[in-house]
Amino acid sequence: MKIPDRTVERVILYRRRLRTLHAAGQVRIYSHELAGVEGVTPAQVRRDLMTIGYTGSPAKGYEVAGLIAKIDETLNPHQDEGVVLVGVGRLGKAFLAYFAGQANHLPVVAAFDVDPEKAGRLVHGCRCHGLDELETVLAERSVRVAFLTVPGDAAQEVADRLVRAGIRGLVNLAPIRLRVPPEVYVEYLDITVSLEKVAFFARRDARAAARSS
Amino acid sequence: MKIPDRTVERVILYRRRLRTLHAAGQVRIYSHELAGVEGVTPAQVRRDLMTIGYTGSPAKGYEVAGLIAKIDETLNPHQDEGVVLVGVGRLGKAFLAYFAGQANHLPVVAAFDVDPEKAGRLVHGCRCHGLDELETVLAERSVRVAFLTVPGDAAQEVADRLVRAGIRGLVNLAPIRLRVPPEVYVEYLDITVSLEKVAFFARRDARAAARSS
Numbered sequence: 001m002k003i004p005d006r007t008v009e010r011v012i013l014y015r016r017r018l019r020t021l022h023a024a025g026q027v028r029i030y031s032h033e034l035a036g037v038e039g040v041t042p043a044q045v046r047r048d049l050m051t052i053g054y055t056g057s058p059a060k061g062y063e064v065a066g067l068i069a070k071i072d073e074t075l076n077p078h079q080d081e082g083v084v085l086v087g088v089g090r091l092g093k094a095f096l097a098y099f100a101g102q103a104n105h106l107p108v109v110a111a112f113d114v115d116p117e118k119a120g121r122l123v124h125g126c127r128c129h130g131l132d133e134l135e136t137v138l139a140e141r142s143v144r145v146a147f148l149t150v151p152g153d154a155a156q157e158v159a160d161r162l163v164r165a166g167i168r169g170l171v172n173l174a175p176i177r178l179r180v181p182p183e184v185y186v187e188y189l190d191i192t193v194s195l196e197k198v199a200f201f202a203r204r205d206a207r208a209a210a211r212s213s
Numbered sequence: 214m215k216i217p218d219r220t221v222e223r224v225i226l227y228r229r230r231l232r233t234l235h236a237a238g239q240v241r242i243y244s245h246e247l248a249g250v251e252g253v254t255p256a257q258v259r260r261d262l263m264t265i266g267y268t269g270s271p272a273k274g275y276e277v278a279g280l281i282a283k284i285d286e287t288l289n290p291h292q293d294e295g296v297v298l299v300g301v302g303r304l305g306k307a308f309l310a311y312f313a314g315q316a317n318h319l320p321v322v323a324a325f326d327v328d329p330e331k332a333g334r335l336v337h338g339c340r341c342h343g344l345d346e347l348e349t350v351l352a353e354r355s356v357r358v359a360f361l362t363v364p365g366d367a368a369q370e371v372a373d374r375l376v377r378a379g380i381r382g383l384v385n386l387a388p389i390r391l392r393v394p395p396e397v398y399v400e401y402l403d404i405t406v407s408l409e410k411v412a413f414f415a416r417r418d419a420r421a422a423a424r425s426s
Contacts, residue, residue, distance in 0.1 A: 005410075012409045016388060020365075039390045075413045083408070094307035098404070106412055144415040145408070152233075169415030171407055175229060177252045185414035187407045191311070194384055194400045195296070195358070196225045197218075199319055200288050201398035202357040202382030 007048050008075070013038050014045070015071045018064050028061035082109030084143050084167075086158050087150035088118055088128055091173055095149060100124040106145070110137050114154070131158075138165040145169040152176045220261050221288070226251050227258070228284045231277055241274035295322030297356050297380075299371050300363035301331055301341055304386055308362060309337040319358070323350050327367070344371075351378040358382040365389045 003011075017037050021029060031049075032042040049062070052074045056062040085092055088111050099108050111128045113119075119130040129137055146167045150158050155174035162170065163184055170186045172178055175193075178186055216224075230250050234242060244262075245255040262275070265287045269275040298305055301324050312321050324341045326332075332343040342350055359380045363371050368387035375383065376397055383399045385391055388406075391399055 003413075005414075008410050008413050009406060012406050012413075016406075037390065075409065081412070081416075083412070090313075091311055094311045095404075097310070098304050098307045100303075106408055145412050147408075167415075169411035171411050177250065185411055187411045189402065189404065189407055191308075191402065193222060193225050193229075194402055195319055195360075196288065197221050198382035198384050198398055198400045199294070199296070199358050200216075200221050200225075201218075202380075203294075 003051055003074075007051050010038065010040060010044070010048050011052060011071055011075065014048070015068060015075075018068050018071075022064045022068060026064055029064055029067075030061045034062075081145070082107045082141070082143055083145040083147060084109060084138070085111045085126070085147040085149060086113075086131070086134070086162065087148065087154075087174075088113035088115075088123055089149065089151070092147075092149035093123060095147060095173075096124040096126050100126070108147070109141060109143065112137075114150075134161055135165050138162075138167070143167070145171070148172045148174050148178075150174055216264055216287075220264050223251065223253060223257070223261050224265060224284055224288065227261070228281060228288075231281050231284075235277045235281060239277055242277055242280075243274045247275075294358070295320045295354070295356055296358040296360060297322060297351070298324045298339070298360040298362060299326075299344070299347070299375065300361065300367075300387075301326040301328075301336055302362065302364070305360075305362035306336060308360060308386075309339050313337040313339070321360070322354060322356065325350075327363075347374055348378050351375075351380070356380070358384070361385045361387050361391075363387055 014034055017034060018029070031045040035042040035045045049056070049067070052070065054062070054067060054070045056067065083106050085095060085108050088096070092111065096108060096111060108126050111123060111126045112131050112134050113128055114131045116130050118128045121128045144167060146162050148155055148159060148170055152175045155172065155176050156178060159170060159178045159180060163180055168184055170178065170180070170184065171189060172186055173189050173191070175190065180186055227247055230247060231242070244258040248255040248258045262269070262280070265283065267275070267280060267283045269280065296319050298308060298321050305324065309321060309324060321339050324336060324339045325344050325347050326341060327344045329343050331341045334341045357380060359375050361368055361372060361383055365388045368385065368389050369391060372383060372391045372393060376393055381397055383391065383393070383397065384402060385399055386402050386404070388403065393399055
């Protein structure tokens, strides 16, 4: 089943919302309720749910528990997978701290750093290995996703090694664009760029408001 | 000057690249060099630079230092501004740790948390205040941007207070969509959704590859 990028993102958001409603005891939900929360149209919600093959009746509302189960089945058929993180510097540590203790079916199962001093240590509960162990550790585990939190000048080389070792999805926090084969999916999370962008628009609107007053 | 969202994002990326080249001693750069690095076309680079009013000659290449100065002038006319962060839980602390000691013209100047125990403390070098001091502290400073790292169920209320107190740009890490007035710019950074999306595509390609082999 080929599901478009944006659909996957929306379905993940629906599931998060549905889990909250399910925990609060809600049994059924209409597409317009789900739409309102996520800022999309009810028609979009219905199309998205048809895309993942959910066959509930929009007229009577969707069954919350059944819909969650269907999304889980579509997005996460193997619950036992984990992710690895490469680059245990300031950013990598911040992420390990964030994920530590979080209920997450994608736990960080191993971290790697070029600094041999860090090998063998536990960082926020996660075992840290030397970068030279990357291929060995990945060969032992069925990991397909990696967080890349290395500096920009090391990112491409590390990404190449990860891809050769079987990684097929990267969350890239390094400040560069990566060149990867078409079968590898890269998501860019660029905190500094996001912040600078917001700062620019916050000021632009200030100037526009000043002019119009 | 009305600069589109995507142009701002690209110009921020160009600047980061230009700063690296400048530090390495490069004096001039052609649009195709800048384009290659960021994965856009040279024509796009030239359009973007015209949009911000840079008048270098593409034929002879752009002057690296002059271009950086022009981008700074366009994007950051006031270098003295800072940002605040609301929500000093696991995620907020991770961000404070990340930004601490980073050369950044947008320092986190104050943090806020609902827990009165945290008031008065320094967290990774940043002063933490009780949430009840939000309006007072913002009134004293010319801050227009906030990081929102509170839990989802508190995010809308905190966002409303921030907007009333003069905040015009939000980097939202809380797992909900925010309702804000049109003059407020929100950037969503959703780490869990990004990770789940990558995990899905990493598996999808695995299945597609298995079928075609």
